[in-house]
Amino acid sequence: MSDIKMVNLKIDGIDVSVPAGTTILEAAKTIGIKIPTLCYMKEINEIGACRVCVVEVKGARTLVASCVFPVSEGMEVTTNSERVYNARKTTLELMLSDHKKDCLSCERNLKCELQALSNEYGCNAYRFRGATSKNEPADVTDYLVRDNAKCILCRRCVAVCNKVQTVAVIGANERGFKTNVSPAFEESLAASPCVACGQCINVCPTGALHEKSEIDNVKKAIADPEKIVVVASAPAVRAALGEEFGYPIGTNVEGKMFTALRRLGFDKIFDVNFGADMTIIEESHELVERLTKGGVLPMITSCSPGWVRYMEFYYPDLIPHFSTCKSPQQMTGALIKTYWAEKNGIDPKNIYVVSVMPCTAKKAEKLRDNEQENGYPDVDAVLTTRELAKFIKEKGLMFNELPDGTIDNPLGEFTGAGVIFGASGGVMEAALRTAVEKVTGKTLDKLDFTEVRGMEGIKEATYKVGDLNVKVAVANGLKNAKIICDLIREGKADYQFIEIMCCPGGCINGGGQPILDAYTRRNVDYKSLRANALYSEDAKLKLRKSHDNKAVMEVYETYLGEVGGHKAHEILHTKYVARKKY
Amino acid sequence: MAKTSGVPFQGTKEQEKQLREKLAELKDVQGGLMPALQEAQAIYGYLPKEVQIIIAEVMGVSLEEVYGVVSFYAQFTIVPKGKYKIGVCLGTACYVKGSGEVLAEVEKVLGIKAGQITSDAKFSIDATRCIGCCGLAPVMTVNDDVYGRITAKDVAGILAKYN
Secondary structure, rough: OOOOEEEEEOOOOOEEEEEEOOEEHHHHOOOOOOOOOOOOOOOOEOOOOOOOOOOOOOOOOOOOEEOOOOOOOEEEEOOOOOHHHHHHHHHHHHHHHHHOOOOOHHOOOOOOHHHHHHHHHOOOOOOOOOOOOOOOEOOOOOOOOHHHHHHHOOOOOHHHHHHHHOOOOOOOOOOOOOOOOHHHHOOHHHHHOOOOOOOOHOOOOOEEEOOOOOOOHHHHHHOOOOOOEEEEEHHHHHHHHHHHOOOOOOOOOOOOHHHHHHOOOOOOOEEEHHHHHHHHHHHHHHHHHHHHHHHOEEEEEEOOOHHHHHHHHHHHHHHHHEEEEOOOHHHHHHHHHHHHHHHHHOOHHHEEEEEEEOOOOHHHOOOOOOOOOOEOOOOOOOOEHHHHHHHHHOOOHHHHHHOOOOOOOOOOOHHHHHHHHOOHHHHHHHHHHHHHHHHHHOOOOOOOEEEEEEOEEEEEEEEEEOOEEEEEEEEOOOOHHHHHHHHHHOOOOOOOEEEEEEEOHHHOOOOOOOOOHHHHHHHHHHHHHHHHHHHHHHHHHHHHHHHHHHHHHHHHHHHHHOOOOOHHHHHEEEEOEEEOOO | OOOOOOOOOOOHHHHHHHHHHHHHHHHHOOHHHHHHHHHHHHHOOOOHHHHHHHHHHHOOOOOOHHHHHHHHHHOOOOOOOEEEEEEOOOHHHHHHHHHHHHHHHHHHHHOOHHHHHHHHOOOEEEEEEEOOHHHHHEEEOOOOEOOOOOOHHHHHHHOOOOO
16 A cells, blocks of 8 residues: 555546646646647756646636646646637747747758647747847857757756756856857857757757758768768667657667668768777776776776766866777777778778767767877768768658668677667676676676666676676766766775766767657657667677677787787777866 | 957956855855855956856856856846946936937947947946936936936037046
8 A cells, every 4th residue: 555645636527636746747648638848858847937838727817837736636627728728829929939930941840849839739920020039140069059049948958958967058048038048158059068968959849959960071972982981870870760760769770771871872881889899898908907907996988978078077187087998989980091991902081981870979079189090080970860860861762661781891790799888888788798708718608787787877786807896887867977976086986897978878868869859758768768779689699799799809810919009009099188167 | 149248357366365255155055146146246346257167166056057147137247347337327217308319329439338348448338227316317427427418419528528
């Protein structure tokens, strides 16, 4: 018998019984009524600001915001009266009166919550004409574009930046008609300590935020007969790309993606999963070295560029804890332009490396110092999962009809360890599979390190690595990363190895992934569904340990020499810098 | 577009020491940001970026959070005031008597807009609410000097006295 107090009320004449403290919005959902919302994000942005969710409560003087209004005993709610309809419609029309309505050419056309609601409510977009408040040009950075002319001030981006990622570089500035969402002093995001994670894009209901597109650069390279254009996709992309083509969340569309990439005109299709396996070989070696020979512990993973930026801005004192390994994207690019180029007698000058990423921070990562070999950038262009979908549609490819394709060798070979990199805990698990076998010299009976899987913000476990007890922590989302960083700073972290991914849930929920509307985000466990797509691929693969990747080992045997050796360091490792916040 | 005054920051060590002392008292007080900003403005006369950064770091909030509050309240300014603070009243009485034209003339003569400061930090202009001497409308003030029943034509002469 639970001791939760139940409250009885009527919604649209239907009896409802829900736990005390439930909001009207949530209570209505239990009986199949969807109240529209715009600013609301459960537990993150409950501010009742947009007034789109208003309902009538018997006895109340005004309409109330159902997203924040708790139910009470005997309450009578009407969600669909003419009064409610008119109020919502007028509110939407007022938003539209100060909104740049270039819907036809908007990045978010047909994927815009404001557009969808305006359509549902039969709004007249030009009912109110008058001054417009936001006439500044869009803020364009290397990774993201913010166009305040399309901002409806719902503050969902502010909430995610503040409460989920805790970097709080954007907020509402000024007041009244002049209110605008921007960084301090209304400067460009590029001048702020923004980590480039792109989570703000994923929660934006309109087209006010999107990635800085690089499709045109890629097209130009493909059209250039001099260029050999090589593409490689990150693990998380295949777990979400299908959503853009109507597949259920969590469908792995790897085979169709390979075919699509080939038909788009890429000369070679390699895979960042290969780079992930490579990362594991270097990183687990680095870990074992630090564990056995004495090095700075805990060691922290460095695959997530949003996390790397965060550490450089906010915890530069922890730089020695970072693995010096480049990320899988950069390792893949670096090896394409060195190992693969040399092997095939191609001048790296003519190679154009494109990576497809679930991430906006990757666009910034490719521009970092120490991420180029022989003067050529490891990676030339980064497309997000969304951009790839757009590119595929634009080229008239019927994605759903495509046959499954294959990948090219040798830099397209990968193991299950590389695949799971896309989910929180995946890098840790992949590293443990290799580290344990390397240290003990024995084959693991069980490859699943399930304790580090799942969507918990912080996961901990202790594993036996040979004679050593290795305590590990896995954190995802910067709010959780901050907790771990503070523990290290205070000397209270007794871990030896830590995996951190910038985005909640890991790369599967990166800032470059397909947009899901707020309703889906709060009612579907989309992160787990996408992660499961990767774990099931891993489970099906014959090779599931990075050191079983023959192509990776061949790179060492024929080119790099020793794992963690001089040449490996030159090509596969990087440096970090303390960055000034302001 | 970035909002800054364009005037180089000239805060002294003594001012910073004063500020840090005040902030130490307010650091752990709930809702301490507002009084912190008021104290800082009392010390510096305005709230430039350099001062807001100190406040953000000591109070443990982001610079954007500080700026969000500063830009919300009319009592805070990120623009320093000039040696001669000009106020042109845009209250109802002054406005109907033509203070709009007076303000436009001041802006024209000095080459800056209301809320700004000249690059030599000599003059700053504020458009004010009613200052309580409607009988003299339209009214303009320069520091403590009050000029009443003026027209746009008088502006150049008044400003010349301070040059």
